[in-house]
Amino acid sequence: MKTTELKQVSPKFSIRQNLVSLAFATVIGLGVMSSPVAAQQGEAPKPAVVVEPVTTQVVEEERIFAGRTEAISRVDLIARVGGFLEPLKFKEGQSVKKGDVLFVIRQDPYQFAVEQAQANLESAQAQVDLAKLDFDRKQRLVDRDTVAVSELDVARANLKEAEAARSLREADLELAKLDLSYTEILAPTDGIIGSATFKEGAYVTAASGTLATVTSMDPIRVTFPVPQDLIIRSQRNNYESTENLVLRIRLSDGEFYEHEGRLEFLEATANPGTDTVTARAQFPNPDRMLFDRQLVDVVASPKDAEPQLVISQAAMLLDQEGSFVLVVNDKGEVEQKRITIGEQVSGLVIVRSGLEEGDQVITSGIQKVRPGQVVDARLAGQS
Structure with missing residues (x-):
């Protein structure tokens, strides 16, 4: 029967082995404990924003006014001598030319x-x-x-x-x-003659009143109210002249009238109740598409407008000092720039000063950034 021999372990060896084990355990423990801490102490990711470049565009601002057509000439025909009427020389509602004989009093x-x-x-x-x-x-x-x-x-x-x-x-x-x-009552102007109040055989005098009315149709006038503040801006931009203003009519079916008009004049007196001034424009009407006292929409827009700096409305911010935008510079840093704006048209804002073409303005993610911060900028439309 073999006797198991117990070997005596050297104290030096035991101490060395314990030190190695302790060091190994310490390294493992530190590695396990330090990994989440390191993740927490690393650099935070850059906030992502969407930018759009400042561009130059021709912005045609349209203004729509409620207008009403108005005959330039509407003449009531009356008898200047007394007598019995001969047969009428016209058909009611027909077109007449200036100088046409319409009524004849027995001569x-x-x-x-x-x-x-x-x-x-x-x-x-x-x-x-x-x-x-x-x-x-x-x-x-x-x-x-x-x-x-x-x-x-x-x-x-x-x-x-x-x-x-x-x-x-x-x-x-x-x-x-x-x-x-x-005794011959003539058409005073080109136009349409309405219904006759008196017919053949009737005795008429100057006191009989209107025999019929001749309404001129070509050209025709359109009147519409214009706010005073818009008139002031238009005068500053020289839009009130015929050369710099395009006037069109939108009919009740939603289609535009084929002929453009020209502004004749503005009334000298404003309407105190609405703070507007009545404008009068003239339109050709050769095909008689327009009638007297017809409701229409008058669409006014500047002609040959100059290109202007524009930004998206989503990029514009406001505070107590006025309008500003956040811009991403070449270093990827956010900058605040004060701007002077003009009109806002179709989701765009006209920039009078404060920006240059090509500047990258932030349109999305604005609430996540502040001036001086480095951001991850992407152009609108890019994934």
Whole structure:
């Protein structure tokens, strides 16, 4: 039977072995304990933001106003002499040209008056001729001392009286001719004639009122109210002139009228209730697409507008000092820049000053960053 031998372990060896084990355990323990701490003490990730470059664009700002068409000329036809109407010379609602005969008042009495006045004038002319002969004869006799000078004076007076009577008869003839001309009522302008108040056989006078109305249709005027602040801005930009302003009409079906208009004038008096000024524009209307007193939308926009610096509305920020944006510079750092803005159109803001074309403004992630911070910037639309 074998006896197990116990070996005596050297103290030096035991101490050395324990030290090695302790060091190994310490290294492992430190490694396990230090890994999450290291992760916590490392650099934090950069905040991600979306940027857009400042661009130059032509921004056409449209203004829409509620307008109403208005005939430039609307003339009521009235009788200037009395009489019975002949058959109408037009169809109600038809187009008429300036000078067209529309109504005729029976002319017989006025034609007779003209002939009578003509006869009276011829009689007066005969009296003038007779008085002139008598005056010439008395003049010769006075020169020969055959008759007294007083007889020449009487002849001279008779001649002047005859000439005055002739002038009166000439005036009567002109008046009779004028009355005769009034028996034909003419179209005062091109346009559309409405319904006739009186028909054939009716007796009319100047007191009868309107016989019919002629409304001019081409061109046609459109009136619309404009806020005073917009007028001031337009005057500063010289948009009130015809050359720098485009006026269009949008009809009730949503389509634009094919002809552009031009601004005629602004009323001198503002409406105190609405703080607006009435503008009047003129549009061609050759096809009669527009009617008098029709409701339309007037769309005004600047013509040949200059390119301007613009940014997205999402990039603009406001505080007590005004407008500003956050910009990412070449080093990836966030900078704050104060800007002066203009109009805001279709999601864009016109920048008057404070930025340059190509500057990268932050449009998304603004709430996560502050000036001086380094960020991870990506262009809008990039993944």
